[in-house]
Amino acid sequence: MTTQRRILAFSLSLASVFGTVELLKTKETQTYTCRTFGSGIVQPFQGESYYVRSDCPFTLTSFNVNQGEYSVTIRRGPNGLLVQVEIIVNKVTTLLQDGNVVVKNKSVSDPCDQKYQQIFKYGIYTRLKSSLLPFSVTWHSVCGGINSLWVSGGESDLNSQTFVCIQFGLTMTSGHRDKLIRDSKLHDHKCKTSSPVLQKNDICRQFFQEIKDCVRYNNSHYQQLCEENIFGFENSQSVFCPFFKEFASQCNQSRINRFWRDLTKCAEPRCPGDLIYREKGPAVIPSCSNPKPPPFYQELTESCACPEGNVLNNGAKGYRCIPWSNCSCEFAGKSYRNGEIRRSKCHSCTCHGVVWRCSENFCRRRCVIEGPFVTTFDGKQHVLPQKCSYVASKGPNWRIRIHFSRKGLYLRKVVVRFSEELFVFKENKVLWNGQEITKFHQFQENCNAKIYWVSSTFLQVHTTSGFFFQIQLSPEIQLFIDAPDNSNYKIEGLCGNSNNNTTDDFITKSRIIENSAEPFALSWSLGNCQGNIHTNCTKREYENYAHEKCAVLNQPTGVFAQGHPHIPTDYYYEACIQRICNSGRSQKEALCIGLASYAKACAGVGVVIGDWKKNMGCG
Secondary structure (H helix, E strand, C coil): CCHHHHCCECCCCCECCCCCECEEECCCCEEEEEEEECCCEEECCCCCCEECEECCCEEEEEEEECCEEEEEEEEECCCCCEEEEEEEECCEEEEEECCEEEECCEEECCCEECCCEEEEEECCEEEEEECCCCCEEEEEEECCEEEEEEEEEEHHHHCCCCCHHHCCCCCCCHHHHHHHHHHCCCCCCCCCEECCCCCCCHHHHHHHHHCCCCCCCCHHHHHHHHHHHHCCCCCCHHHHHHHHHHHHHHHCCHHHHHHHHHHHCCCCCCCCCCCEEEEEEECCCCECCCCCCCHHHHCEEEEEECCCCEEECCCCCCCCEEEHHHCCEEECCEEECCCCEEECCCCEEEEECCEEEECCCCCCCEEEEECCEEECCCCCEEECCECCEEEEEECCCEEEEEEECCCCCCEEEEEEEECCEEEEEECCEEEECCEEECCCCCEEECCCEEEEECCCCEEEEEECCCCEEEEECCCCEEEEEECCCCCCCCCECCCCCCCCCHHHCCECCCCCECCCHHHHHHHCECCCCCCECCCCCCCHHHHHHHHHHHHHHHCCCCCCHHHCCCCCCHHHHHHHHHHHHHCCCCHHHHHHHHHHHHHHHHHHCCCCCCCHHHHHCCC
16 A cells, blocks of 8 residues: 555544444444545544545545455545545556546446446446445546545444554544644645634524524534535535535435525536436436346435336437336347237247247247357347457356457357366367367267267257257357256356346346446456457458448348348348458458358248358358
């Protein structure tokens, strides 16, 4: 830990504005919360709230658990707002500055799900939550900085801090406070800590006169804090509004809420689109793709939410709210209106709100991985964002990993661990527990699995537990995994969970349902990344060739037309273009692989495309 962050440690788990500890009890642990807001109000772990006017960096909390470092460092600017916040969670540094969130020197947007932490919208706030500990940081961004921030954590973790002044059981007296403020000045930085200026303020006086029944204890102390906080920032609502809101919320009276907003001219936060402001609304807005967020995300906080009875149509732009029954369903990259039906040889499905209601499935649910292009067990399609190693699918006794090539947009190898056995598929070669299985072996049997070569490029693997998959080894490695018949199996990974519900396919490793594919996919990354997967053509001649040749998929009377009623072409058309532009193969070879993907998808639902290889010169 740097000297800068060691200089001042404010206690961290917090009290309410009245100086008492705020406890959020759960079955597992007690959570404490520490807040800082306005131009320098601090609500410490124990003792009274106090005020610090400084542009020096301060450490709100710092502790170590299992050799992992956790800390939150803040610095205010001349405008009184927090202009820099540094959060360290198990050696991962997140920086909040200039309206940006930077994780490990890379700007990210929410939601962002990583191995040790998640960053997501929490009502009108943004929250960073540790995946390992009950530790979170929540903040509210405004123009010019952050005007409210709080840290929550468990007592056992926060109590391991090395600074005596923030140990649990100690009271923050004026002597402790003065020493902290005096020691906070950094000699190697041009920062300044000033003594608070106490100047009578009529708004503060009227406010505390009105809420005196709520704040009977030490009313004069809090009025003094109000005057210290507002001095010099009388025209900055971003500074003084959080102070009044914090105290007014303790009264929990609608009359007080109306009074303080009229007195201070602090307007309610503005909400985009159809969303409306709620002082106590859902932390995560119910949406078409996530109409019933998990219990953790149903906490109440300040929020912009849809009117009662509606959900956010997150499939459309502009923050529009609609009745849940009017939500559209998605399948194979295509949207279906409520009541629409899609059919295949395996079943028929009716769109109901955002959920597909399907007849009994007479076919196995299959996950398809063709380079970066993935179709989940339940039919949701997405494209991987980076050339990494990923967990494709994971079950009670199997784990499938895919590894990308450095050279192009294709897989280098597939590694399957089933029980105690290890299979490696790469470069037209198959290894079983380190022993090569050649093309001349039609059958390989052991106590748990059978391997069949069904052609010179395809093989099948059957397991005793009903787990079944196919591998294509040439012209590139492609993976086809059939979900086990046992519905009690817990399945996870890039292939989804195989529960006949596309709305929860993007469940991350930390059990968060994502709306977008990128954070979902990266949560299943095992590292070893070889760069981003580009979606645009870098060469004009490749782009022209790709658009011209891949268009055959969309021709209404072309060789692929018979598949159109069963398999939409949008996803395969875009994938075909992306292959030609970025695969690292010849244009012709990439085209043939792209067209073959659509033909195989059609065959999977019982539609056999004609002699497309001959027509397209694919041999």
